[in-house]
Amino acid sequence: MKYTVSSLSALVILRITTGWHFLYEGLVKVTDPSWSSRSYLMDSGGFLKGFFEWIAENNTALTIADSLNAWGLTLIGIALVAGIFTRYAAYAGIILLGLYYLSHPAFPGITYLFPVDGSYFIINKTLIELAAMWVIISFPTSDIIGLERLFKKM
Amino acid sequence: MKTKNTNPDQKDKEKNTISRRDLLAGLASLPVLGLLGYGLFNHKTETARKSSSLLGDIDVIIPKGIPPLIDGPPLRLGIVGCGSRGRYLMKALGFLHPDKIDEYKQYARESKFWKEYLEQFMLQENLNIKITGICDVFDKHAKQGVETGANLYRNGTGGKMTELPKRYRTYKELLTADDVDAVIIATPDHLHIPVASEAARHGKHIYCEKPLSWTVPETFDIRKAVKESGVVFQLGHQGRQTESYLVARSLIKQNVTGKISLIEVCTNRNDPNGAWVYDIDPEANEQTIDWKQFIGPAPWHEFSAERFFRWRCWWDYGTGLSGDLFTHEYDALNQILDLGIPKSAMASGGIYFYKDGRTVPDVLNMAFEFPDRDLTLLYSATLANEKNRGKVIMGHDAWIELDESLLVVADPKSTKYRERIEKGIIEPHKPIFSYVPGQESIDAITTPTEKYFASRGLLYTYRGGKPIDTTHLHLREWINCIRRKDGSQPSCDIDQAFEEAITAHMGTIAYHEKRQTFWDDVNEVIY
Numbered sequence: 001m002k003y004t005v006s007s008l009s010a011l012v013i014l015r016i017t018t019g020w021h022f023l024y025e026g027l028v029k030v031t032d033p034s035w036s037s038r039s040y041l042m043d044s045g046g047f048l049k050g051f052f053e054w055i056a057e058n059n060t061a062l063t064i065a066d067s068l069n070a071w072g073l074t075l076i077g078i079a080l081v082a083g084i085f086t087r088y089a090a091y092a093g094i095i096l097l098g099l100y101y102l103s104h105p106a107f108p109g110i111t112y113l114f115p116v117d118g119s120y121f122i123i124n125k126t127l128i129e130l131a132a133m134w135v136i137i138s139f140p141t142s143d144i145i146g147l148e149r150l151f152k153k154m
Numbered sequence: 155m156k157t158k159n160t161n162p163d164q165k166d167k168e169k170n171t172i173s174r175r176d177l178l179a180g181l182a183s184l185p186v187l188g189l190l191g192y193g194l195f196n197h198k199t200e201t202a203r204k205s206s207s208l209l210g211d212i213d214v215i216i217p218k219g220i221p222p223l224i225d226g227p228p229l230r231l232g233i234v235g236c237g238s239r240g241r242y243l244m245k246a247l248g249f250l251h252p253d254k255i256d257e258y259k260q261y262a263r264e265s266k267f268w269k270e271y272l273e274q275f276m277l278q279e280n281l282n283i284k285i286t287g288i289c290d291v292f293d294k295h296a297k298q299g300v301e302t303g304a305n306l307y308r309n310g311t312g313g314k315m316t317e318l319p320k321r322y323r324t325y326k327e328l329l330t331a332d333d334v335d336a337v338i339i340a341t342p343d344h345l346h347i348p349v350a351s352e353a354a355r356h357g358k359h360i361y362c363e364k365p366l367s368w369t370v371p372e373t374f375d376i377r378k379a380v381k382e383s384g385v386v387f388q389l390g391h392q393g394r395q396t397e398s399y400l401v402a403r404s405l406i407k408q409n410v411t412g413k414i415s416l417i418e419v420c421t422n423r424n425d426p427n428g429a430w431v432y433d434i435d436p437e438a439n440e441q442t443i444d445w446k447q448f449i450g451p452a453p454w455h456e457f458s459a460e461r462f463f464r465w466r467c468w469w470d471y472g473t474g475l476s477g478d479l480f481t482h483e484y485d486a487l488n489q490i491l492d493l494g495i496p497k498s499a500m501a502s503g504g505i506y507f508y509k510d511g512r513t514v515p516d517v518l519n520m521a522f523e524f525p526d527r528d529l530t531l532l533y534s535a536t537l538a539n540e541k542n543r544g545k546v547i548m549g550h551d552a553w554i555e556l557d558e559s560l561l562v563v564a565d566p567k568s569t570k571y572r573e574r575i576e577k578g579i580i581e582p583h584k585p586i587f588s589y590v591p592g593q594e595s596i597d598a599i600t601t602p603t604e605k606y607f608a609s610r611g612l613l614y615t616y617r618g619g620k621p622i623d624t625t626h627l628h629l630r631e632w633i634n635c636i637r638r639k640d641g642s643q644p645s646c647d648i649d650q651a652f653e654e655a656i657t658a659h660m661g662t663i664a665y666h667e668k669r670q671t672f673w674d675d676v677n678e679v680i681y
Contacts, residue, residue: 020186027194028194083183150176
C-alpha cells in the first residue's frame with residue numbers, strides 16, 4: 001500500500017503504541033503469579049454478566065481465561081511492536097478487546113465497582129482501541145517498518 | 155505531498171536481497187521492546203521492594219483446612235428447641251427435613267445460589283452422630299425436629315430414613331434418657347440455664363446457644379455446675395471459627411497495630427426479621443404449645459403467640475441487643491484480644507423505631523472500659539438502618555477493619571511506620587494487608603486495583619477455597635472434645651462463656667438503671 005511519510009509515521013506509531021499497551025499489560029500479568037482476572041470478571045455488567053461471572057467462579061474456565069488473557073496480551077503486543085504476524089495479532093486483539101467491552105460495556109445505567117477514569121457513553125477507550133486495531137488491519141505497515149519486511153526478503 | 159519510492163523495477167531487483175535500509179526499517183521498532191523490558195523490570199523491583207517492606211517481619215498464622223474428625227462410636231444427641239436456630243444447628247450437624255431437601259432441590263433448578271447452598275450441605279462431612287431425642291414445646295416444631303433427626307442420609311421425601319428420634323414432652327425427661335450423651339440447647343434465652351444446669355447434673359455434654367444466661371446469678375450457677383460435672387461445654391459463638399479473627403489475633407500479637415486504645419463494634423439491621431418480628435405460625439395455639447413450660451422461670455403472662463415467636467422483643471424471655479447481638483461482637487474481640495470482663499460499663503438507648511409493644515430497645519449504645527488494657531470497647535446498634543460499620547480495632551500505628559475479611563490500614567501519624575510512610579513504601583489511609591477467607595496467605599497490597607477491591611472486601615484472589623459453615627466447625631470442635639475424653643474443652647468454653655455473659659449483663663444493667671456498672675474481679679460482683 002502506498003503511504004505518505006506522514007501517514008506511514010502515524011500508522012506505525014499507532015501500531016507501536018497499541019502494541020506497547022498490550023505488551024506491558026500482558027507482561028505485568030504473566031510475571032505476577034498471584035494475578036487473576038477473577039475480581040474484574042466478578043465486576044462484569046451488561047447482558048453477558050452471567051457468562052463472565054460463570055468464568056470467574058469456575059476454576060478451570062478461570063485458569064484458561066487467565067492464561068489466554070495474559071499470554072494473549074503479551075504475544076499480541078510483541079507482534080504489533082515488532083511488526084510480525086501483525087494482521088493475526090490485530091484480529092486476536094479485536095477479540096480480546098471485544099470481550100473486555102462486553103464484560104464492562106459503557107452503557108448508561110450500568111455501574112461498576114472499579115471506578116472509571118472518565119465519562120463515557122457507549123464509546124469508551126476499549127472500543128476506541130478496538131477501532132485502532134481495525135485501522136492496523138486495514139492499513140498494514142509491518143512490511144515497511146517491522147520484521148515482516150525482512151521475512152518477505154528471505 | 156511526498157510519496158514513498160515504490161518503483162516496480164527497483165523493487166524486483168531488491169526482492170531477495172536485504173539492504174541496509176531494509177534492516178534498519180525491519181528492526182526499527184525493536185528498541186521499543188527493550189524500553190518496555192526496562193519498564194517492567196522497574197515495576198517488578200518496586201513491587202518486590204514494597205511487598206517485602208510491608209510484610210517484612212510479620213509471620214501470620216492462618217488456619218489450614220478442617221481439623222480431622224476423631225473416631226469413636228456414634229455420639230447420641232438430644233436437641234432441646236427446634237425453632238429456626240435449632241433447625242439451623244441440625245443442618246450444621248448434617249440433618250435437614252426431607253421437605254426442605256425437596257424444596258432446595260426445586261430452588262436449585264432455577265438458582266445458582268440454591269444449587270451451591272445444597273451442594274455445600276451435601277458435601278458437609280458426616281459427623282458420626284445419631285439424633286436420639288427431641289424436645290420442643292410447640293408440637294409442629296417437635297414433629298419437624300423428629301423427622302429431621304431421622305434424615306441421616308440427607309434424602310428428600312420418600313427416601314431412606316433412620317429410626318425416628320423420640321419426642322420428649324419436657325427437657326427434664328430428655329435429659330434423663332440413657333441414649334442421650336450430649337445435648338444441644340437452642341431455646342429462648344430465659345431457658346438456656348435451666349436446661350444446661352439439668353444437663354450438667356445428668357452428665358450430658360452441652361452445646362448451648364448464646365448468650366450464656368438470662369440473669370446474673372444463674373451465670374455463676376452454670377459455671378459451677380459445668381466445672382463440677384466435667385462435661386464438655388461449648389457456647390454457640392460460631393465466630394470462634396472465623397478465619398479472619400484468628401488472623402487478626404496473630405497480627406495483633408505481633409504488634410502490627412501498635413497500642414490499641416479504642417475498639418468500635420456495631421450492629422446495623424433494617425428489616426422486621428432483623429428486629430425479631432418473626433412470622434407467627436397459624437398452627438400455634440394453646441393446644442399445640444406447652445405455654446407453661448415455655449414461660450419457665452419468666453414472669454407469668456397469658457398465652458400469646460406473638461410473645462412465643464417474637465420472644466426476643468421482651469426482657470421476660472430475651473436479653474435484648476446486649477445479650478443477643480453484642481455478645482457476637484464481644485466474643486470475637488475476646489477471642490482476638492483476650493479482653494476478659496471489663497472494669498465498667500455504660501449504656502443508653504431506647505425504643506425509637508419499633509413501637510410494637512416490645513420492651514427491649516432497638517437502639518443501644520454501650521461503652522466498656524478496660525483500664526488494665528488502656529482501652530475502651532464501644533458498641534453501637536440500631537435495628538432501623540443497615541449501614542455496615544464493621545469492627546474496627548484502632549491502634550496508634552494501624553487500624554484493623556474486620557469482617558469475614560480483614561484489612562490493615564496504616565495510621566498516617568504512626569510512629570512505627572513513620573519511616574516507611576516517608577519513603578513512600580506505605581501509603582497511609584490505604585490498606586497494607588488484606589486477608590480473605592480461603593486465601594493461602596496474607597497479601598501485601600501493592601497495586602491500585604488490589605487496593606481498590608481490598609478496601610471493599612472484594613479481593614477474590616483465592617481459588618478452590620470452599621466456604622465452610624462456621625457453625626458446622628464449631629459443633630465439630632465440641633464433638634471432637636467429647637470424643638477425646640481427655641478433659642479438653644472447646645474454644646468457647648464455660649470460662650469464655652462466663653466472661654461473655656457478665657459483660658453483656660453489665661451493659662444491660664447499666665441500660666436499665668441508667669448508671670455506670672462496675673465489675674469487682676476479686677469478689678466477682680457487679681456493682
